[in-house]
Amino acid sequence: xxxxxxxxxxxxxxxxxxxxxxxxxxxxxxxxxxxxxxxxxxxxxxxxxxxxxxxxxxxxxxxxxxxxxxxxxxxxxxxxxxxxxxxxxxxxxxxxxxxxxxxxxxxxxxxxxxxxxxxxxxxxxxxxxxxxxxxxxxxxxxxxxxxxxxxxxxxxxxxxxxxxxxxxxxxxxxxxxxxxxxxxxxxxxxxxxxxxxxxxxxxxxxxxxxxxxxxxxxxxxxxxxxxxxxxxxxxxxxxxxxxxxxxxxxxxxxxxxxxxxxxxxxxxxxxxxxxxxxxx
Amino acid sequence: xxxxxxxxxxxxxxxxxxxxxxxxxxxxxxxxxxxxxxxxxxxxxxxxxxxxxxxxxxxxxxxxxxxxxxxxxxxxxxxxxxxxxxxxxxxxxxxxxxxxxxxxxxxxxxxxxxxxxxxxxxxxxxxxxxxxxxxxxxxxxxxxxxxxxxxxxxxxxxxxxxxxxxxxxxxxxxxxxxxxxxxxxxxxxxxxxxxxxxxxxxxxxxxxxxxxxxxxxxxxxxxxxxxxxxxxxxxxxxxxxxxxxxxxxxxxxxxxxxxxxxxxxxxxxxxxxxxxxxxxxxxxxxxxxxxxxxxxxxxxxxxxxxxxxxxxxxxxxxxxxxxxxxxxx
Numbered sequence: 001x002x003x004x005x006x007x008x009x010x011x012x013x014x015x016x017x018x019x020x021x022x023x024x025x026x027x028x029x030x031x032x033x034x035x036x037x038x039x040x041x042x043x044x045x046x047x048x049x050x051x052x053x054x055x056x057x058x059x060x061x062x063x064x065x066x067x068x069x070x071x072x073x074x075x076x077x078x079x080x081x082x083x084x085x086x087x088x089x090x091x092x093x094x095x096x097x098x099x100x101x102x103x104x105x106x107x108x109x110x111x112x113x114x115x116x117x118x119x120x121x122x123x124x125x126x127x128x129x130x131x132x133x134x135x136x137x138x139x140x141x142x143x144x145x146x147x148x149x150x151x152x153x154x155x156x157x158x159x160x161x162x163x164x165x166x167x168x169x170x171x172x173x174x175x176x177x178x179x180x181x182x183x184x185x186x187x188x189x190x191x192x193x194x195x196x197x198x199x200x201x202x203x204x205x206x207x208x209x210x211x212x213x214x215x216x217x218x219x220x221x222x223x224x225x226x227x228x229x230x231x232x233x234x235x236x237x238x239x240x241x242x243x244x245x246x247x248x249x250x251x252x253x254x255x256x257x258x259x260x261x262x263x264x265x266x267x268x269x270x271x272x273x274x275x276x277x278x279x280x
Numbered sequence: 281x282x283x284x285x286x287x288x289x290x291x292x293x294x295x296x297x298x299x300x301x302x303x304x305x306x307x308x309x310x311x312x313x314x315x316x317x318x319x320x321x322x323x324x325x326x327x328x329x330x331x332x333x334x335x336x337x338x339x340x341x342x343x344x345x346x347x348x349x350x351x352x353x354x355x356x357x358x359x360x361x362x363x364x365x366x367x368x369x370x371x372x373x374x375x376x377x378x379x380x381x382x383x384x385x386x387x388x389x390x391x392x393x394x395x396x397x398x399x400x401x402x403x404x405x406x407x408x409x410x411x412x413x414x415x416x417x418x419x420x421x422x423x424x425x426x427x428x429x430x431x432x433x434x435x436x437x438x439x440x441x442x443x444x445x446x447x448x449x450x451x452x453x454x455x456x457x458x459x460x461x462x463x464x465x466x467x468x469x470x471x472x473x474x475x476x477x478x479x480x481x482x483x484x485x486x487x488x489x490x491x492x493x494x495x496x497x498x499x500x501x502x503x504x505x506x507x508x509x510x511x512x513x514x515x516x517x518x519x520x521x522x523x524x525x526x527x528x529x530x531x532x533x534x535x536x537x538x539x540x541x542x543x544x545x546x547x548x549x550x551x552x553x554x555x556x557x558x559x560x561x562x563x564x565x566x567x568x569x570x571x572x573x574x575x576x577x578x579x580x581x582x583x584x585x586x587x588x589x590x591x592x593x594x595x596x597x598x599x600x601x602x603x604x605x606x607x608x609x
Contacts, residue, residue, distance in 0.1 A: 114294075121295045121585050123543075125550050126565065130302040130581060133569055210421055214551050217423050218566055233424060237555075244431055251424030259419035266415070 009271040016267020022260035026076060026253075033073025041066065041074040041227045050242040062232070062246050063239040071227040072253050078228045079257065082143055083209040087201055089147030090208075094154025095190070095197060101155070102162030103185045112159070116152045124149050128211055132220045142221045146212045150204055157200055161193035195272040202268055206261035213254050229254045284596060288589050293345075295589075296582045300341050303578040313574050316359040323358075331355065344578075354579035359571045365579035368564065373583070374454030375442055376560030379553070380545035382480035387487035388538065394488075395495025395534075400522055402500065410492055417489025426482040426555035438475045440557040447471060479556040483549055487541040494537050499530040532599070539595025543588045 010016055045065035053060045059068040101112035119127065131145040165171060166189065174184045213230030215221040217237075222228045229250050236247030304310055310333050311324050328334055332343045347353035354365035398410040430439045442456045443449060447465045452458070457476070460468035502508065503526050511521045546561075553562030561580055568576035 114291075117291055118294050118298060121291060121589050122299070122581065123550075123584065123588060126581060126584060129550065129565065129569060130299060130577070133577065134302045206419065213421055214423065217421070217551065218554060218569075220569065230421075233421075233427070237427060247424070247427050248431075251421060251427065254424065255416075255420045258421075259416060262415055262419050 006271045010267055013267035013270060015263045016271070019260045019263025019265075019267065022256060023264065026257055026260065027080070030073050030076030030080070033070055033076075037067060037070040037073065039067040039070045041071050042225065043067070043070075050239060050246075052245060059249050060245050062235055063243060068232075068246055068249055071232060072229070072249060075227040075229045075232055075250070076253065076257070078139070078222065078226060079209055079213065079230070079254070080205075082139065082146065082212045082228070083205040085143045086146035086150060086208040086212065087204040089143065090150030090154050090204060091197070091201060093147075094151040095158050097151070098155035098158030098160075099162050099185055099190055099193075102159040103166060103181070103189060109159075112155065116155055119149070119152045124211060125214055128215055129218070129220060132215055137220065137223055139222050139226065142212055142215060145215065146208050149211065150208060153200060153204065154197065157196055158190075158193060161196060162189050165189050165192055199265055199269045199272060202261060202265035206258040206265065209254065209258055209261075229257075284593060288593055292586060292589060295585045296345065297341055299581040299585065300344065300578055301337065303574045303581065304337070310574070313572060314358055316572070327358070348582070354582075355575040357568075357573050357576045357579075359573040359576070365575050368576065369561070369579055369583055371451075371454065372559060372561050372564040372580075375456060375558060376546060376549060376553070376562065378442075378455050378457060379476065379479055379483060379549060379558055379560060380542060382476050383483035383545055383549075384487060384538065384542050386480060386484035387491050387541070390484075391488045391491025392495050392534065395492040396499065396522070396527070398492065398496040399499035399503070400519075407496075411496070414489035414492045417485045418493075420485065421551075422482055422485055423551040423555050425485055426478070426552055429478050429482060430555070433478060437477050438471075439478060442472060442475045442559060443468070444471050444475075479552055479558050482555065483545060483552040487538070487545065490537060490541065491534060495530065495534050498533045499526055502526045502530045536595060536599055539591060539598060543591035543595070546584070546587050546591060 043066060045061065048057070048061050048065045050063055051057055051061045051065075057067050057069065059072065062068055062071070097112055101109040122130070127149050128145045131148055132141060135141045135144060162185075171184060171188050174188045175181075179187070209229075212221060213228075213233065216228050216230030217234045219234055222231050224231075232250035233247055233254070236243035236245075236250060239246065304313070310331075311327055314327055314331070314333075315323055332340050344355065347355065352366055354369065357363055357365050357368060394410050394414070398407045401407055438444070443460065447460075447463075447468050449456070449459050449463045449465065449468060452462055456472045457469065460472035499522070503522070508521060508526055511525045512518075516524070549558075549560060550562035550566060552558070553560045554566055557563065561584060565577060565580045565584075567573075568580060
C-alpha cells in the first residue's frame with residue numbers, strides 16, 4: 001500500500017515534512033509538560049490572576065491563576081486525543097458502512113445513502129451542537145458528537161472507491177475463486193481503497209480538532225475546568241481585555257496543530273495520488 | 281430535475297423529525313424543558329395539551345409539523361421572551377443572509393483571482409504565498425481569527441451587533457444595510473456597513489481559502505487537457521488561453537464549491553456570529569441551547585436545514601446551467 005517509492009515522494013515533500021516536524025514538536029511539548037513545568041494543570045494561585053508572561057509563568061496565568069504553559073501542554077493531550085478518537089469513531093462506522101453500500105448496492109446502498117443525506121442536511125457545527133444537546137457535556141460526549149458528524153465523509157469516500165473497484169478483474173477473480181463476499185470485500189476491495197481513506201483520516205483529525213474546539217469555545221464541549229484548547233479560548237474570551245494572552249496562546253496552539261496536520265495530509269495525498277506517481 | 285426536487289421532500293421530513301427528537305432529548309421532562317422555571321400547573325396543562333406532550337413522540341411531531349405546514353407556526357418559545365418561534369426566526373434570518381452574502385462576495389472577489397494568479401504563475405513565490413495563506417485560512421479556527429481581528433482592529437471598527445443601538449432603524453426588510461439606507465438617521469448606512477466589516481472578513485476566511493485552492497487546482501487540471509494544447513498549438517498567447525478557454529471550464533467545480541459554502545454560511549455561521557454578537561440564526565441557536573429552549577432549537581434547526589437543502593438544490597440546477605454536459609431528467 002505505502003511502498004518505498006511513495007514514502008520517498010513523501011519524504012521529499014517539503015510541506016509534509018514541515019507539518020510532521022511541527023506535529024512532533026507539539027506532541028513533544030505536550031508529552032514533556034509534566035517534566036518541564038513545576039505546576040499542576042488545575043493548580044490555582046489566587047495571588048497571580050491573569051498575569052502576563054514572566055519567568056515564573058512562561059506564558060502567564062489565566063483568570064483563576066493557573067499556569068497557561070502547563071494547561072496548554074495538558075490541553076494538547078486532550079485536544080489531540082479527542083481528534084484521534086473522533087476520527088477513529090467516524091472511520092469505524094463510516095468505512096464499513098460505505099464499503100457495504102458500494103459493494104452490495106441495491107437496497108443497502110439506498111438506505112445508507114439516504115442516512116448520509118440526512119446527516120449532511122445540517123451544517124456540521126449545528127449537527128454537532130444538536131448531538132451535544134441531546135447527550136450532554138463531557139469528553140466522551142464531545143468525542144461522540146464530533147465522531148458522528150465525521151461519518152458521512154468516510155462512508156462517501158469508501159462507497160465511491162468500492163464502486164469503482166467492484167468490477168475490476170482482481171475482484172472478479174477473487175469471487176471466481178470462491179471467496180465469500182465478506183472476504184472479497186475486506187481482503188481485496190477495501191485494502192485497495194485505503195489510500196484516500198488514510199488521507200481523509202489524516203485531514204479529518206484536523207477538522208475534528210477544529211469542531212471540538214468550536215464546541216468547547218461555545219461552552220458545549222468538555223466539562224468546565226478541563227484543560228482543552230477550545231475551552232481555554234472560551235475562558236480567555238470571557239476575561240475580555242485581561243484574557244488576551246490566554247486567548248492568543250490557546251488559539252495559536254489549535255492553529256499550529258491543525259496546520260501541521262493539514263500540511264502533512266496534503267503531502268500524503270500528493271504521495272499516494274496515482275497520478276503523482278507517474279510524474280515521480 | 282423534478283425528481284431531485286421531489287426527493288428532497290422526504291429528506292426534509294426525516295431531517296426535521298431527527299431535529300425534533302434531538303432537541304427534546306437530554307433526559308428532561310418535555311413540559312419542564314419547554315416552560316423552563318415558569319411552569320404553573322395551568323401553564324403545564326396548557327402546554328401539555330397544545331403540544332400533545334402526553335402522546336407518543338410521533339403524534340407530537342405530527343402535530344408540530346401540521347402547525348408549520350398549515351399556519352407557519354413553529355410553536356411558542358416560553359423561555360426566550362415568550363414569543364412565537366416563527367416571529368423570532370423572521371427577525372434573525374435576514375441578518376444571517378446579509379452576513380453570509382457579504383462573506384461570499386469577499387470570498388469570490390478575492391478567492392477566484394488569487395487562485396487564477398496562483399495557477400498561471402505556478403511554482404513561483406506568488407503561488408507559494410497564495411497557497412500558504414489559504415492553507416493557514418483553512419487551519420485557523422474562525423472564532424480565534426475573529427478574536428484576533430477584534431484585538432487588532434477593535435479600536436477602529438465596531439466589534440458587536442449589526443448597528444449602533446442608539447440609532448433608531450425601522451425594520452422594513454430586516455436587512456440592516458437596506459433598512460439603514462432607508463432610514464432618516466444620518467450616517468446609519470455607514471454605521472451598518474462598518475459593523476459588517478469584521479464579521480464578514482472572519483466568516484469569509486474558509487470559503488475564501490477553499491475558493492483559491494479549488495480555482496487553482498481546477499485551472500491546472502483543465503490546462504493539462506487536450507483542447508488547451510490545441511489552443512496553444514494554434515499560437516494563442518498564454519494569457520488568452522487561460523481567459524478564453526480554460527477559465528470557463530475551470531469554474532465548474534468552483535461554482536459547486538461556492539454554492540455549498542453559501543449553504544454552510546447561511547446556517548453554519550454559529551461561531552462567527554457568537555464572537556461578534558451578530559443578531560442572526562447562529563446566535564439564536566446558541567442562545568436557545570444555553571437557555572434550553574427546545575422549541576427555539578428545533579424551529580431554528582429546521583429552518584437552517586431547509587435553507588441548506590434548498591441551496592444545494594439550486595447549486596445542482598446552476599451546475600447543469602454552467603456545464604451543458606449535465607442534464608437532470
